[in-house]
Amino acid sequence: MGDGRRVTKIDLDTAAIVGRIGAGDDLGSERPCGIAVGLDTVWITTVSGQVARINPQTNHLTRLIHTEDAACVAVGAGSVWVTSPNRGVVTRIDPETNDIVAEIPVAGFPQGIAVGFGSVWVAAGDPPEGLGGNVARIDPLTNEVVRTIPVPDVPEFLAVGAGSVWITSDRGTIREVDPGTNQLLGTEIRIADGGRTTVAVGGGAVWAAVIQGPDTVGAVVRIDPESAQIDGDPIPVGESPVGMAFGGGSLWVANYNDGTVSALSP
Numbered sequence: 385m386g387d388g389r390r391v392t393k394i395d396l397d398t399a400a401i402v403g404r405i406g407a408g409d410d411l412g413s414e415r416p417c418g419i420a421v422g423l424d425t426v427w428i429t430t431v432s433g434q435v436a437r438i439n440p441q442t443n444h445l446t447r448l449i450h451t452e453d454a455a456c457v458a459v460g461a462g463s464v465w466v467t468s469p470n471r472g473v474v475t476r477i478d479p480e481t482n483d484i485v486a487e488i489p490v491a492g493f494p495q496g497i498a499v500g501f502g503s504v505w506v507a508a509g510d511p512p513e514g515l516g517g518n519v520a521r522i523d524p525l526t527n528e529v530v531r532t533i534p535v536p537d538v539p540e541f542l543a544v545g546a547g548s549v550w551i552t553s554d555r556g557t558i559r560e561v562d563p564g565t566n567q568l569l570g571t572e573i574r575i576a577d578g579g580r581t582t583v584a585v586g587g588g589a590v591w592a593a594v595i596q597g598p599d600t601v602g603a604v605v606r607i608d609p610e611s612a613q614i615d616g617d618p619i620p621v622g623e624s625p626v627g628m629a630f631g632g633g634s635l636w637v638a639n640y641n642d643g644t645v646s647a648l649s650p
Contacts, residue, residue: 391419391428393443396632399647403443422459423479429454435466435477447482451475460499461524467494467506474506476527486527490520496552500544501563507539507551519551519561531566535559545585546609552581558592560612571612575605586630587650589615593625598641604648621646
């Protein structure tokens, strides 16, 4: 919520808060920073480098897994995948044993991560003075990077679905990679004149929002994946929409600066 120290559970049908998991002693950190759901577990990365396992039935912490450095997390291919920007690796965790089974080096500073099209996809920006970056494609059968695709404008987050991999930048744009050819398409979808961007896929659309500063109402845009064009007017949400996910037939937007969650029906 507003102080950034809790994970909040929301009922999809009523939009009511039905549980809170506190930080500190519960999550091993002052602030959770990434979240993914899969394998009957909620997986949370924290600023202290821990990956927390939460039982969604009891809302209780069941295990903390230490990774030294943790940013974003994804679940797929039978594993949990965590990016470590400061170490330049993707950490693979076996959910059966809670053991780290691989650390996969990637070029740049890996952050956003998603699983789809038979691969693990990672967005990695160049060093701080750089202006570009790449998307790394990891084969989960070999734990190796099988393709590194250069992407301009400091890629940070990504989402898979609707036939493509959709990558954000810190320049207010979304770009598209074809997983069949491993090629960056010429598409550049401008959401705003600048700023970090977040993205999600679901409900037959790609959704994007610029992460704005305090006291500024954010907005989500809907992108038609066939035309790669913005469809309709921006939809107002809360202040600084930092995360989005699609589930239960709705798009859920976490607005960091005002401690709210917006639910949008496609």
